[in-house]
Amino acid sequence: MDLKDLYRDVILDHNKRPRNFGMLAVPPAHEARGANPLCGDTLRVWVQLDGELVTDVKFEGKGCAISVASASLMTEAAIGHTRAEVQAQFERVHNVFTHHDAPLDPALGKLAALAGVRDFPARVKCASLAWHTLNAALSAADAEQPSATPPTVQTE
Ligand code: ZN
Numbered sequence: 777m778d779l780k781d782l783y784r785d786v787i788l789d790h791n792k793r794p795r796n797f798g799m800l801a802v803p804p805a806h807e808a809r810g811a812n813p814l815c816g817d818t819l820r821v822w823v824q825l826d827g828e829l830v831t832d833v834k835f836e837g838k839g840c841a842i843s844v845a846s847a848s849l850m851t852e853a854a855i856g857h858t859r860a861e862v863q864a865q866f867e868r869v870h871n872v873f874t875h876h877d878a879p880l881d882p883a884l885g886k887l888a889a890l891a892g893v894r895d896f897p898a899r900v901k902c903a904s905l906a907w908h909t910l911n912a913a914l915s916a917a918d919a920e921q922p923s924a925t926p927p928t929v930q931t932e
Contacts, residue, residue, distance in 0.1 A: 783892020810909030
C-alpha cells in the first residue's frame with residue numbers, strides 16, 4: 777500500500793469512527809485545549825497518568841477530517857505507553873510534519889499515514905494540533921498547583 781492510499785484509508789477510518797472520543801474527569805485526569813484558527817479546528821484532550829504511565833487519553837473536538845483523525849490516532853499511540861515513549865513518538869511525528877523529505881521512521885507504525893499531509897502544507901497544522909495539545913496536557917500534569925483553567929495551545 778503506498779503512502780497516499782494509507783493516508784486516505786487511515787484518515788477516513790479515524791474520522792468516521794474516532795477512537796477514544798469523550799471526556800475524562802478532572803481530577804484525576806489533566807486537560808488541555810487546542811485551537812487551529814486557520815482551519816477552525818478545536819480540541820480538548822484529557823490525559824490520565826499512573827506515575828510515568830499514560831493509562832488513558834480521550835479527546836473531544838470539532839474540526840476537519842484531518843484534525844479529528846490525527847487526534848484519534850494520537851490517543852491510540854499514547855494509551856498504555858510511558859511518558860518517555862509518548863515523547864519519543866511526538867518527536868517522530870513532529871519530524872514528519874516539519875521535515876518534508878525525511879525518510880519515515882519504521883517506529884511510526886500506523887502514524888506513518890500522517891505523512892500524507894505533507895502533500896497539503898496548509899493541513900499540517902490540522903494534523904499537528906492534537907499532538908501539541910497532548911503535550912500541553914502532559915505539562916499540566918507536571919504543574920504543582922492545578923490551574924483553574926486548562927492550558928490552551930494555538931497553532932501559529
Ligand atoms: Zn483542519
